[in-house]
Amino acid sequence: xxxxxxxxxxxxxxxxxxxxxxxxxxxxxxxxxxxxxxxxxxxxxxxxxxxxxxxxxxxxxxxxxxxxxxxxxxxxxxxxxxxxxxxxxxxxxxxxxxxxxxxxxxxxxxxxxxxxxxxxxxxxxxxxxxxxxxxxxxxxxxxxxxxxxxxxxxxxxxxxxxxxxxxxxxxxxxxxxxxxxxxxxxxxxxxxxxxxxxxxxxxxxxxxxxxxxxxxxxxxxxxxxxxxxxxxxxxxxxxxxxxxxxxxxxxxxxxxxxxxxxxxxxxxxxxxxxxxxxxxxxxxxxxxxxxxxxxxxxxxxxxxxxxxxxxxxxxxxxxxxxxxxxxxxxxxxxxxxxxxxxxxxxxxxxxxxxxxxxxxxxxxxxxxxxxxxxxxxxxxxxxxxxxxxxxxxxxxxxxxxxxxxxxxxxxxxxxxxxxxxxxxxxxxxxxxxxxxxxxxxxxxxxxxxxxxxxxxxxxxxxxxxx
Ligand code: B12
Ligand code: SF4
Numbered sequence: 001x002x003x004x005x006x007x008x009x010x011x012x013x014x015x016x017x018x019x020x021x022x023x024x025x026x027x028x029x030x031x032x033x034x035x036x037x038x039x040x041x042x043x044x045x046x047x048x049x050x051x052x053x054x055x056x057x058x059x060x061x062x063x064x065x066x067x068x069x070x071x072x073x074x075x076x077x078x079x080x081x082x083x084x085x086x087x088x089x090x091x092x093x094x095x096x097x098x099x100x101x102x103x104x105x106x107x108x109x110x111x112x113x114x115x116x117x118x119x120x121x122x123x124x125x126x127x128x129x130x131x132x133x134x135x136x137x138x139x140x141x142x143x144x145x146x147x148x149x150x151x152x153x154x155x156x157x158x159x160x161x162x163x164x165x166x167x168x169x170x171x172x173x174x175x176x177x178x179x180x181x182x183x184x185x186x187x188x189x190x191x192x193x194x195x196x197x198x199x200x201x202x203x204x205x206x207x208x209x210x211x212x213x214x215x216x217x218x219x220x221x222x223x224x225x226x227x228x229x230x231x232x233x234x235x236x237x238x239x240x241x242x243x244x245x246x247x248x249x250x251x252x253x254x255x256x257x258x259x260x261x262x263x264x265x266x267x268x269x270x271x272x273x274x275x276x277x278x279x280x281x282x283x284x285x286x287x288x289x290x291x292x293x294x295x296x297x298x299x300x301x302x303x304x305x306x307x308x309x310x311x312x313x314x315x316x317x318x319x320x321x322x323x324x325x326x327x328x329x330x331x332x333x334x335x336x337x338x339x340x341x342x343x344x345x346x347x348x349x350x351x352x353x354x355x356x357x358x359x360x361x362x363x364x365x366x367x368x369x370x371x372x373x374x375x376x377x378x379x380x381x382x383x384x385x386x387x388x389x390x391x392x393x394x395x396x397x398x399x400x401x402x403x404x405x406x407x408x409x410x411x412x413x414x415x416x417x418x419x420x421x422x423x424x425x426x427x428x429x430x431x432x433x434x435x436x437x438x439x440x441x442x443x444x445x446x447x448x449x450x451x452x453x454x455x456x457x458x459x460x461x462x463x464x465x466x
Pocket of ligand 2: 193194195196197200201202237238265288
């Protein structure tokens with residue numbers, strides 16, 4: 001049997017964090033089913049250096065999750081690992097690699113052995129079991145003659161074989177994910193999303209939506225309770241796609257005397273479903289509006305109805321849900337007037353009962369339709385690729401990683417997006433305005449170091465707005 005170290009890389013070290021790297025948990029639990037020894041290293045939380053961990057654990061395989069924001073950290077890490085232990089097989093997977101495997105292997109052939117595209121459990125288990133690479137779906141690799149192979153992804157996944165997540169692979173004391181004032185554990189009841197919003201890596205990445213079997217979900221809820229948690233954060237991108245299963249899950253949660261919160265899509269909500277959720281211990285929900293401009297929503301492929309959002313806000317208020325709406329500023333085709341429509345709509349929803357609004361600019365991720373748009377419009381230069389060094393410090397103004405391009409149109413540059421985002425976030429009550437600004441200033445130490453002028457600009461905008 002083999003030893004496998006699964007790594008969640010992250011630039012920043014913290015004592016505690018909110019979100020668990022669930023992709024690695026599912027892979028780890030699957031590998032354990034085949035009697036492999038698994039260790040998950042969340043680099044955000046580890047006091048021990050990851051290299052020291054490799055020296056002490058001596059894995060045969062290292063699997064690393066790659067998000068676009070963290071790709072350079074991962075490439076450096078692969079180099080380091082190979083330099084100390086050239087025999088360890090390094091496997092990459094995660095949202096960044098679906099369409100970039102060839103370029104990663106061309107540039108990092110000496111450090112990266114195999115890339116798993118899409119869902120990772122089955123391919124990873126086959127790799128660790130020593131199955132011939134040609135026979136493993138969904139992987140990319142170079143053979144001994146440096147010939148590139150890209151095996152097709154298996155769309156017939158065997159759902160029954162997915163094991164119950166073994167949360168004890170995490171150091172659970174270090175995660176602080178709350179539902180109301182209760183500590184919770186995350187639960188996926190489905191993976192992926194059938195919608196294909198142009199900017200979204202989740203939509204473009206999920207080849208198929210994968211629903212967990214109800215008996216697996218039921219046992220997982222029981223396990224969460226046994227582990228001492230009385231709340232669950234349902235992490236599905238769009239909870240409620242399968243209403244029948246959603247109803248059974250909520251009934252189980254209520255029966256266990258637990259609380260939960262969900263993320264979903266506006267189209268899936270209505271009065272009956274919300275009343276049902278409320279009656280079954282659901283405290284809150286998140287959904288994306290993205291833009292109040294019909295023109296922009298059409299461009300980004302977000303098919304939602306704003307009247308419905310108004311109706312949902314009123315129901316949410318009546319039922320006292322903690323509801324959160326997400327918006328974006330700076331999508332293709334968007335101008336200042338479109339953004340102002342979004343700002344005024346967000347204010348309207350806040351008044352009607354949506355508890356808080358979040359706004360972001362628009363990241364360009366590999367494999368999305370937005371990437372194609374950004375390339376065709378020259379927002380990404382002709383020679384842009386995801387492996388060469390890239391850094392845009394101006395992104396820090398939007399609290400964004402400098403390593404991922406932000407979509408900037410002729411009409412809305414990062415500075416405009418920033419100003420509009422501040423306006424949207426400070427919509428609503430005065431204390432919210434103060435809260436957002438103080439929190440922002442406190443969390444912006446890096447930005448202040450990077451460029452003090454941003455701080456002055458921020459304060460100036462805030463004072464002007466008052
Ligand atoms: C929960 C979540 C988070 C959590 C935890 C992230 C984590 N480390 O797992 C938090 C809140 C920290 C987070 C932060 C961010 N996130 Co996020 N997040 C998600 C979300 C909603 C769910 C991820 C998840 O757990 N999915 C369930 C698991 C089972 O699926 P999975 O992670 O994809 O894993 C499967 C496969 O990808 C693969 N796999 C994954 N890792 C590995 C490793 C190996 C070795 C192998 C073989 C396979 C493999 O196998 C897994 C099991 O089948 C997704 C949306 C989505 N639907 O994926 C966005 C998503 C992953 N996040 C995204 C983004 C952009 C971010 C942020 C940059 C946001 C921001 N503005 O700051 C930050 C970056 C943080 C960071 N540097 O890690 C993008 C990623 C795009 C990209 N190309 O990288 C996604 C796809 C959302 C989107 N709409 O575009 N995120
Ligand atoms: S933005 Fe939401 S609805 Fe659109 S594809 Fe992504 S996860 Fe699905």
